[in-house]
Amino acid sequence: MTGTQIFEAVKTLLGHSVTYYLIAVDMNSNYVYINKHYADIFKPVHGDLVGRHYAITMHPDDQETCEIVSQMAFKHPDSMFPATIRKYDGRGGFIITRWEYKAMFDDNGAPAGIYCIGHDITELMKITGELQQVKISHSHSVRRHVANLMGLGKLIQGSTEINDMQDAAKMIVQSATDLDEVIKELYK
Incomplete structure (x- = not known):
């Protein structure tokens, strides 16, 4: 099963989750998929996200974390890698989120992007x-x-x-x- 096929199965499972965020970005770092929960929380703050660069939602200091974790995911395609990322809440603060990153590859084995499963840990951190x-x-x-x-x-x-x-x-x-x-x- 390719990474893209696995992602399709995950979308079926978490596409309408009320707890977990599910996103996918392409090799240009643009959103290609966001689940309903992610859209409900972040679309009011940033507008429609699909087609836009992933960094629009996050604290600038966390972009390097995303890049490092994404590189690890491509180097080790059978593994998932965690990251904690701060996302703008639209009120001058941040929602603290915890993610698992997984590399996606197309049918030919070429890198296709990253998908991430995450959730809000703001209250836990507080x-x-x-x-x-x-x-x-x-x-x-x-x-x-x-x-x-x-x-x-x-x-x-x-x-x-x-x-x-x-x-x-x-x-x-x-x-x-x-x-x-x-x-x-x-x-x-």
């Missing part, structure tokens, strides 16, 4: 960023109390006065209590 911030914040909160406890332990190790040890013990209890509160908050 949540991932938020989770990373929470992780950093929580790590700092826990680490602060652990550092206090370690410092107080070293103070006790070097102390010979009972009053110093009693004061350090009170601070250890307070730091442990504070750490316990942080841990309880983390699990809410």
Whole structure:
């Protein structure tokens, strides 16, 4: 089965997907096919895309990624290659998309273009960023109390006065209590 025949089968499967984008570009980097979902999202922003250069929809910094991944697809025609691409949303921002690239060849084995299956990962990336911030914040909160406890332990190790040890013990209890509160908050 040629790459073009495989693409025709994929079109049958994903042509009317409400989740996945399906596009194909020719060897001049112009769209030759976009599925309904891609058209619904990007046609209002860019107009009719078929026949136009693929780069019209994306952040300029991501064009090199497309070129590199496309070259890999032609070098390894039995494989698919991933890429994350930012697409203009029409409101001054971007939709972050994740794609799989596959080279297409005609019946004579000559390169015919690339087809790509993709989906929107904007919300996933937003949540991932938020989770990373929470992780950093929580790590700092826990680490602060652990550092206090370690410092107080070293103070006790070097102390010979009972009053110093009693004061350090009170601070250890307070730091442990504070750490316990942080841990309880983390699990809410």
